[in-house]
Amino acid sequence: MRTALPPFTLNDGVEYPAIGLGTFGMRGSEGVDAITAGLEAGYRLLDTSSGYRNEPEVGEALRRTTVPRSQVRVTTKLLGPDHPYERARRSIRASRERLGGDPIDLYLIHWPNPRQNRFVEAWRAVIDAREAGDVVSIGVSNFERPHLEAIIDATGVVPAVDQVEIHPYFVSEPLRAFTAGLGIVTESWSPLGLGRALHDPVVTSVAAEHGVTAAQVVLRWHHQIGCLPVPRSSDPRRQAANLDLALVLSEEEVERISALGRPGSPRYGRLWGGDPATEER
Template identity: 50%
Template sequence: MAPVPTLTLNDGRAIPQIGFGCWQLSDAQAPDIVGRALKAGYRLIDTAAIYGNEAGVGRAVREAGVPREEIVLTTKLWNDRQGRDETRKAFDESLKRLGVDYVDLYLIHWPCPRQRLFVETWKAMIALRESGRVKSIGVSNFTPENLAVLIGETGVTPAVNQIELHPHFQRKAPRADDSRLGIVTESWSPLGQGKELNDPAIVAIAQAHGRTPAQVVLRWHVQLGCVAIPKTARPERIVENISVFDFSLSEAEMARIAGLDRPDGRIGPDPATFC
């Protein structure tokens, strides 16, 4: 298997371009499934407090036989814990459930703009990073408008912005804004929760390369310069999803996928109105 390339964050740390997403994994499943992912070569593991599986994910990280310093472990702060004091408490709870001394990447899960707390929350996360218990801090589902407020109020730019991104919802404007600010864009639901895999254009490109549709879509994310965190509980797919670094898509194929973008392609909530 070809090695997984990394991107350099704006704080100097590195993040692999393909990681393992833990959404919808139960806490009981997580030790085995995440352990398999680590043994298959994944070094970026993405969970969140709301997923309810931090304990199982942490057990996998501790027991997989992979040096802790090689793993980029991500978790996220849920919406009802925003605010200075709640952020600190929630982080302590996540760290305890994970059973580790530090988290590599801590994200604000959603901006929840109507709460008017994400700037205060971000200041608390800056303090957590300064304490050394978090190595990098970032956000998830932040719009360019949210980022402008966050950076303008604190002077600290997130290392990562994790957003919904897949061929039918390509987020060109947010990606361009992230790039302008030096923020790495990380794609959640990179396979469109499976909806992308039957698209005739993607199927045709996969057949031309002797690859699966999922591999083509993940390779597309890589060539965009993004990080992708596919989730699967199937052992064969765990290996398949990380095996995308020994082929490439042509400019014509990238352009063909670019043509799949749709204004109504969103699957998840709209960050402008969610919570």
């Protein structure tokens, strides 16, 4: 089933599905099977990275599926060691080849790596890759306000997307307000909190009230706070269920879930400490 959620329109005018399939860890023939199953289940957005070492698997799934390539959006990302301009341009072309040769639909800088401090240079390379036709839409991941201001001040080009950690235990309201003000779409990584958020009593009680799964509640919550989640599942039944988001949460339910992820709440926090201010990847 395709999701009934309306697509996003990125700030470059491109339409983007409201939910994508995360592919971290989907490698080898099992990975190809899981990604192909996701496409057949109805996903039209795949999220990978040069760092996941599964771009060939994504490319193979795109070849194998019955879904026309033109209907699928593929996101991949640039790693820190490839931030220097020429390396970035080469890395982007290599990703394009591994993914099957079509222009990459959305290309992100994976982490700002502030200590290395070459992310502005990387952003120039990504902009030029768009000019060259290697990529269509461009954005960033794990960029916080100072990193966003630096690349926009240097180039005048506003990213279409910022993919950041967001789940019920980490809701990042100030950053989301800032990026929304710039017309940047927020994508949520680890949107299910790596599965941990699915056992939270607040989430399970809302799920019971609606007669849906905890994952459906969490994914619908992402949608209602204005985010684009990229949940990962290798299980075809869970893949399909995660697209079935017709339920509507009340404002009070959205607020109860958001409250779990604010500073001061007992379970508040990043899943594994990936702080963009210090992380170097």
